[in-house]
Amino acid sequence: MQPLPRHHSVFFLIMRRMRAPLILLIAIMAIAVLGLTLAPGLPDEQGNPVRLSFFHALYFMSYTATTIGFGEVPYEFSNQQRLWVIACIYMSVAGWAYLLASVFALLSDRNLREAINTQRFLSAVRSLREPFFLICGYGETGRLICGALDRLGYRVVVVEIDSGRVGDAELQNYAADVPALAADAHNPEILQFAGLTHRHCAGVLALTNDDSANLAVAIAARLLAPSVPSLCRGETRETTANMASFGTRHIINPFEKFSEYLALALHSPAAWQLLIWLTGLPGTTVERHRDPPRGPWILCGHGRFGRYVVEALDRESMPVTIIDLAAASDHEHAWVVGDGTGAKALREAGVEQAAGIIAGTSSDVDNLSIAVTARQLNPELFVILRQNQFSNHALFDAFESDVNMVPSEIISHECLAVLTTPLLVPFLEEMKRRDEDWCKRLLERLTGRFGWKVPAVWSERINMSSAPALYRRLMRGTSVTLGDLLQAPHNRHEWLQCEAMLLHRDDDNDLMLPALKTSLRAGDELLLVGHAEARADLRLTLGNEYALNYVLSGEELARGWLWQKLRPGGRK
Amino acid sequence: MNLEKVIFGFFIVLAATLNFGFFVGEIDNPAHHDIYELFAALVVSLIATVLKFGDRTQIGAVHLSTSLVADLQLIAAAMVWGYAVHVAGTGMTPEMTASVVSLSGGALFANVVSVVFLIAETIMQRR
Numbered sequence: 001m002q003p004l005p006r007h008h009s010v011f012f013l014i015m016r017r018m019r020a021p022l023i024l025l026i027a028i029m030a031i032a033v034l035g036l037t038l039a040p041g042l043p044d045e046q047g048n049p050v051r052l053s054f055f056h057a058l059y060f061m062s063y064t065a066t067t068i069g070f071g072e073v074p075y076e077f078s079n080q081q082r083l084w085v086i087a088c089i090y091m092s093v094a095g096w097a098y099l100l101a102s103v104f105a106l107l108s109d110r111n112l113r114e115a116i117n118t119q120r121f122l123s124a125v126r127s128l129r130e131p132f133f134l135i136c137g138y139g140e141t142g143r144l145i146c147g148a149l150d151r152l153g154y155r156v157v158v159v160e161i162d163s164g165r166v167g168d169a170e171l172q173n174y175a176a177d178v179p180a181l182a183a184d185a186h187n188p189e190i191l192q193f194a195g196l197t198h199r200h201c202a203g204v205l206a207l208t209n210d211d212s213a214n215l216a217v218a219i220a221a222r223l224l225a226p227s228v229p230s231l232c233r234g235e236t237r238e239t240t241a242n243m244a245s246f247g248t249r250h251i252i253n254p255f256e257k258f259s260e261y262l263a264l265a266l267h268s269p270a271a272w273q274l275l276i277w278l279t280g281l282p283g284t285t286v287e288r289h290r291d292p293p294r295g296p297w298i299l300c301g302h303g304r305f306g307r308y309v310v311e312a313l314d315r316e317s318m319p320v321t322i323i324d325l326a327a328a329s330d331h332e333h334a335w336v337v338g339d340g341t342g343a344k345a346l347r348e349a350g351v352e353q354a355a356g357i358i359a360g361t362s363s364d365v366d367n368l369s370i371a372v373t374a375r376q377l378n379p380e381l382f383v384i385l386r387q388n389q390f391s392n393h394a395l396f397d398a399f400e401s402d403v404n405m406v407p408s409e410i411i412s413h414e415c416l417a418v419l420t421t422p423l424l425v426p427f428l429e430e431m432k433r434r435d436e437d438w439c440k441r442l443l444e445r446l447t448g449r450f451g452w453k454v455p456a457v458w459s460e461r462i463n464m465s466s467a468p469a470l471y472r473r474l475m476r477g478t479s480v481t482l483g484d485l486l487q488a489p490h491n492r493h494e495w496l497q498c499e500a501m502l503l504h505r506d507d508d509n510d511l512m513l514p515a516l517k518t519s520l521r522a523g524d525e526l527l528l529v530g531h532a533e534a535r536a537d538l539r540l541t542l543g544n545e546y547a548l549n550y551v552l553s554g555e556e557l558a559r560g561w562l563w564q565k566l567r568p569g570g571r572k
Numbered sequence: 573m574n575l576e577k578v579i580f581g582f583f584i585v586l587a588a589t590l591n592f593g594f595f596v597g598e599i600d601n602p603a604h605h606d607i608y609e610l611f612a613a614l615v616v617s618l619i620a621t622v623l624k625f626g627d628r629t630q631i632g633a634v635h636l637s638t639s640l641v642a643d644l645q646l647i648a649a650a651m652v653w654g655y656a657v658h659v660a661g662t663g664m665t666p667e668m669t670a671s672v673v674s675l676s677g678g679a680l681f682a683n684v685v686s687v688v689f690l691i692a693e694t695i696m697q698r699r
């Protein structure tokens with residue numbers, strides 16, 4: 001797609017194309033009207049021929065040329081006039097037909113339609129007055145993230161190279177309008193049109209399946225909008241290294257991420273469960289997994305994914321046997337050359353004694369076949385399945401594997417966690433450093449209170465714009481503790497269904513799981529986990545002075561100047 | 573030489589000259605102002621307007637606006653003429669003639685501005 005000309009180009013394109021038919025029509029009408037005024041009509045009482053005036057000639061031509069045809073007005077025509085009218089009719093009908101044909105040809109013109117679509121997209125992006133995310137690439141991952149962001153109430157702008165997928169984005173039932181453009185994200189100008197430099201742009205997500213396009217987006221974001229956080233998907237080491245050198249804030253490699261999760265799961269199962277529960281897609285329920293066992297593992301497929309997994313298993317010092325069709329390229333591990341879908345290669349790799357198997361080839365059918373065969377040989381086996389295509393989920397759901405590794409889901413979980421709750425990342429990092437017992441206790445407590453459904457995870461900053469009531473009170477010197485704040489604004493003897501996970505202070509260390517008696521300061525930022533209703537209630541407490549006063553003291557403040565005067569001590 | 577430029581210049585200058593031709597003469601004397609000349613001036617002015625469609629430059633935009641002004645004035649003049657002859661039924665009285673001619677005088681001014689732009693653009697481009 002070509003870079004777009006100036007924004008009013010559509011109007012000019014139409015005017016330029018309509019020039020010839022319009023001039024032709026003006027000329028035909030002018031000749032016809034002139035001829036009618038010159039043609040002699042029937043003689044009047046004195047015997048002089050009556051001529052049509054310009055007014056009558058124009059009137060006559062207007063209804064004749066447009067084929068309305070009122071007849072011979074205002075008086076009957078002479079034969080000379082009729083002769084001229086015949087010529088006029090044929091000329092003018094041809095002129096009108098040409099004009100209409102040009103209009104319709106123009107309207108169905110592909111270039112014009114594209115220009116109009118682009119125009120509409122541009123004005124839609126320009127008129128956004130709330131924070132929005134720019135998503136490049138509307139594949140499986142893009143769709144998941146769009147849906148989740150839309151449900152969370154964020155606006156989204158999509159750039160996708162495939163026009164079919166753009167059509168799909170328009171058909172989806174999103175709560176808010178999602179402007180989508182079929183264009184190549186390689187082009188920085190397109191990114192600018194899509195709002196990269198817009199002042200409400202809250203983040204850029206490069207999620208295409210083309211690493212070079214993702215890299216191009218990372219570079220454009222870094223140079224054109226350095227303050228906008230960018231998240232990029234990168235599947236090869238070279239690309240991720242390149243992105244990192246450009247200062248991309250978050251690079252998401254689904255294979256590397258999964259191998260990290262796997263290492264975490266082997267190392268500390270509770271921390272892993274907690275992580276899955278906290279970063280799940282909003283509105284879904286997390287299934288409780290069997291913890292991955294320690295012992296010998298088998299890996300089928302030593303590709304991009306396989307290599308990361310081997311590294312993860314090495315870090316946890318688990319012995320691993322690799323099955324691959326290619327000859328051994330890694331001499332540190334046991335290697336079986338063969339087809340993992342057959343029992344022979346699996347037996348050779350020692351499936352009967354193995355603790356777990358990872359079906360990690362790039363073919364979904366092969367992975368399922370490996371898993372089914374391996375389960376038959378050893379029913380106790382812990383099975384990790386790599387699912388390449390989201391559309392195959394029916395098959396993967398039917399086979400009850402222990403863990404499904406879906407790249408698009410991993411990327412979307414990570415993106416959502418990073419974008420919507422920046423405080424979650426430091427919390428998870430700190431959690432990984434804690435011991436297994438701590439994680440286990442926390443997991444039991446949280447899931448016991450809120451259930452296994454993915455909770456609402458959000459952060460609140462105590463400042464003038466997002467918590468005006470509390471901020472003013474803190475500025476007046478009142479001491480407010482976290483426990484005061486977490487009381488329900490409709491009944492202060494009940495607790496809000498949420499818990500503070502992390503307290504972030506710019507000038508102090510972060511506080512993990514702050515106690516209820518912690519007193520708050522202006523500028524603090526809290527990470528909270530709980531039910532979505534608790535979020536709305538807490539927002540009321542933070543923003544509404546009367547609700548805050550009730551929560552803190554149990555008294556209703558007098559509203560309005562008169563009542564404050566009448567009631568002693570009404571205003572504190 | 574560019575044929576497009578020739579046609580463009582031709583219509584702009586012709587619109588101005590026809591308009592001037594109609595305008596000259598005693599302002600309230602119908603004998604000095606021919607209806608066919610007004611008609612020709614209006615048609616040529618409309619064509620000149622359409623020719624200016626689709627020009628994206630700044631000067632092109634001002635060109636278009638002067639042409640639109642001329643069209644508006646000439647159409648108003650033609651409507652006054654039609655009103656005098658067919659609706660009021662008084663024919664071309666000196667008052668009516670004067671108002672038609674003064675309207676066309678306004679159009680003439682717009683056309684002159686248009687010609688000035690044409691000359692200015694030609695000098696500016698030196699091509």
